[in-house]
Amino acid sequence: xxxxxxxxxxxxxxxxxxxxxxxxxxxxxxxxxxxxxxxxxxxxxxxxxxxxxxxxxxxxxxxxxxxxxxxxxxxxxxxxxxxxxxxxxxxxxxxxxxxxxxxxxxxxxxxxxxxxxxxxxxxxxxxxxxxxxxxxxxxxxxxxxxxxxxxxxxxxxxxxxxxxxxxxxxxxxxxxxxxxxxxxxxxxxxxxxxxxxxxxxxxxxxxxxxxxxxxxxxxxxxxxxxxxxxxxxxxxxxxxxxxxxxxxxxxxxxxxxxxxx
Amino acid sequence: xxxxxxxxxxxxxxxxxxxxxxxxxxxxxxxxxxxxxxxxxxxxxxxxxxxxxxxxxxxxxxxxxxxxxxxxxxxxxxxxxxxxxxxxxxxxxxxxxxxxxxxxxxxxxxxxxxxxxxxxxxxxxxxxxxxxxxxxxxxxxxxxxxxxxxxxxxxxxxxxxxxxxxxxxxxxxxxxxxxxxxxxxxxxxxxxxxxxxxxxxxxxxxxxxxxxxxxxxxxxxxxxxxxxxxxxxxxxxxxxxxxxxxxxxxxxxxxxxxxxxxxxxxxxxxxxxxxxxxxxxxxxxxxxxxxxxxxxxxxxxxxxxxxxxxxxxxxxxxxxxxxxxxxxxx
Numbered sequence: 001x002x003x004x005x006x007x008x009x010x011x012x013x014x015x016x017x018x019x020x021x022x023x024x025x026x027x028x029x030x031x032x033x034x035x036x037x038x039x040x041x042x043x044x045x046x047x048x049x050x051x052x053x054x055x056x057x058x059x060x061x062x063x064x065x066x067x068x069x070x071x072x073x074x075x076x077x078x079x080x081x082x083x084x085x086x087x088x089x090x091x092x093x094x095x096x097x098x099x100x101x102x103x104x105x106x107x108x109x110x111x112x113x114x115x116x117x118x119x120x121x122x123x124x125x126x127x128x129x130x131x132x133x134x135x136x137x138x139x140x141x142x143x144x145x146x147x148x149x150x151x152x153x154x155x156x157x158x159x160x161x162x163x164x165x166x167x168x169x170x171x172x173x174x175x176x177x178x179x180x181x182x183x184x185x186x187x188x189x190x191x192x193x194x195x196x197x198x199x200x201x202x203x204x205x206x207x208x209x210x211x212x213x214x215x216x217x218x219x220x221x222x223x224x225x226x227x228x229x230x231x232x233x234x235x236x237x238x239x240x241x242x243x244x245x246x247x248x249x250x251x252x253x254x255x256x257x258x259x260x261x
Numbered sequence: 262x263x264x265x266x267x268x269x270x271x272x273x274x275x276x277x278x279x280x281x282x283x284x285x286x287x288x289x290x291x292x293x294x295x296x297x298x299x300x301x302x303x304x305x306x307x308x309x310x311x312x313x314x315x316x317x318x319x320x321x322x323x324x325x326x327x328x329x330x331x332x333x334x335x336x337x338x339x340x341x342x343x344x345x346x347x348x349x350x351x352x353x354x355x356x357x358x359x360x361x362x363x364x365x366x367x368x369x370x371x372x373x374x375x376x377x378x379x380x381x382x383x384x385x386x387x388x389x390x391x392x393x394x395x396x397x398x399x400x401x402x403x404x405x406x407x408x409x410x411x412x413x414x415x416x417x418x419x420x421x422x423x424x425x426x427x428x429x430x431x432x433x434x435x436x437x438x439x440x441x442x443x444x445x446x447x448x449x450x451x452x453x454x455x456x457x458x459x460x461x462x463x464x465x466x467x468x469x470x471x472x473x474x475x476x477x478x479x480x481x482x483x484x485x486x487x488x489x490x491x492x493x494x495x496x497x498x499x500x501x502x503x504x505x506x507x508x509x510x511x512x513x514x515x516x517x518x519x520x521x522x523x524x525x526x527x528x529x530x531x532x533x534x535x536x537x538x539x540x541x542x543x544x545x546x547x548x549x550x551x552x553x554x555x556x557x558x559x560x561x562x563x564x565x566x567x568x569x570x571x572x573x574x575x576x577x578x579x580x581x582x583x584x585x586x587x588x589x590x591x
């Protein structure tokens with residue numbers, strides 16, 4: 001494996017002292033230009049892991065390295081030029097238009113007192129094009145459907161022009177068409193040189209684009225590695241504590257579960 | 262087309278300027294209505310009245326409207342709640358308490374009352390902020406709103422006690438009149454002390470007007486976009502409260518401006534604070550002067566400003582929101 005762009009060593013974290021750890025001795029290496037899917041049951045610590053990678057929370061122990069440097073050595077602004085985060089959902093109290101909203105992705109490149117320039121507007125428009133939603137430009141964000149909002153959030157992260165993109169459940173709430181559109185965007189981003197990490201509850205979505213897979217359970221990594229090695233009936237069953245069967249059909253994976261054991 | 266007008270810098274400057282010019286010439290001297298240019302040129306009393314009474318009063322009304330509207334807009338964004346008004350963090354009630362305390366204990370010299378009101382307004386903010394940091398549950402917004410309500414309640418109870426103790430023939434009417442708000446007592450020396458605060462505060466808010474959008478997205482998203490959330494929020498919060506506190510200390514509690522003007526501005530140009538904050542300031546300035554004009558000219562006496570702003574504010578809001586002529590943003 002080439003030099004990792006992100007390296008987590010022995011990360012532990014809990015939201016309050018003396019509480020059970022949400023992450024327990026988590027280590028992983030992320031290669032540049034790869035897509036990593038993080039899979040695991042609810043409460044496994046997937047979202048928390050993304051927050052720590054993004055530097056929004058500090059680990060209680062262990063360290064995160066970005067491009068060979070400790071994460072703490074980056075300023076908030078530097079980090080926001082390296083990594084973009086697509087949150088699961090976002091509560092928006094004011095009715096921005098889609099373009100105004102996506103333009104906020106340009107903040108990492110603006111000084112505190114600066115307003116976005118025409119170049120920033122062009123980049124935001126380009127991001128809308130990449131996400132396939134150029135026609136939504138003037139729509140108020142609160143009026144969008146769940147799927148459209150997801151694409152808008154992705155477009156904002158694209159406007160950030162970062163090398164790494166972190167996505168929290170990008171395919172939840174999406175219909176099949178929108179899910180495939182989203183996965184298509186991610187896979188094109190990797191071709192263009194980006195590193196993508198996303199959490200998901202949908203093993204099928206992971207199977208369509210992921211190079212690497214991380215299986216988490218109760219704050220620990222159960223299995224991690226290349227997709228082929230990790231996406232097996234045995235390992236998925238262990239992670240989800242339920243019988244999961246992986247079938248391969250004409251080169252695509254099918255996952256099915258049976259009730260009970 | 263509409264949107265272009267509302268965000269055009271020339272319009273934003275000319276609107277309050279026009280109201281300023283008109284208001285300056287309207288009053289009850291030499292007779293009710295417009296002051297003729299001839300008396301301005303020849304009549305010394307007219308010149309003095311214009312310069313020493315109307316001008317400082319008009320300027321304060323301008324600063325008052327601009328400050329409350331800007332601060333209201335900023336706080337609505339910071340608290341991600343369009344129903345927040347600028348005095349809610351214990352600032353308005355603190356000012357009221359301070360003014361009443363001064364009227365009863367220190368005497369009613371305007372300077373003392375203003376100083377005491379400003380002091381307790383800031384104390385209200387500091388107490389709310391301090392309390393919010395020590396509440397052991399909830400997110401930042403919930404804690405701060407809650408402590409604002411609590412601190413306001415304490416000051417409002419204190420104000421009640423002071424009113425109860427006040428001499429009903431001399432002190433009580435003075436307290437009540439102060440609480441209703443008004444600029445009747447404003448002189449140049451008041452401007453001297455509110456102007457620097459308002460210029461700096463409004464300057465900060467105007468310069469950071471686009472940045473405000475990011476803070477309205479919530480802490481984590483803002484941080485992931487490279488914002489130093491705590492620092493930038495504190496700067497904006499302090500700027501808004503400072504300008505609110507100084508204008509309230511001079512004018513008394515003038516309600517509704519800070520709640521309604523940002524709402525109106527947002528309906529006209531949309532949620533982007535880079536657009537609606539400048540419009541808020543411009544509309545607020547014009548609105549403040551218009552309301553004060555009505556307060557001093559409608560009757561031979563003086564109608565408290567707070568009454569006018571609430572009444573006119575509500576009517577203007579209704580007209581704007583239901584009129585099919587005005588194109589609104591959602």
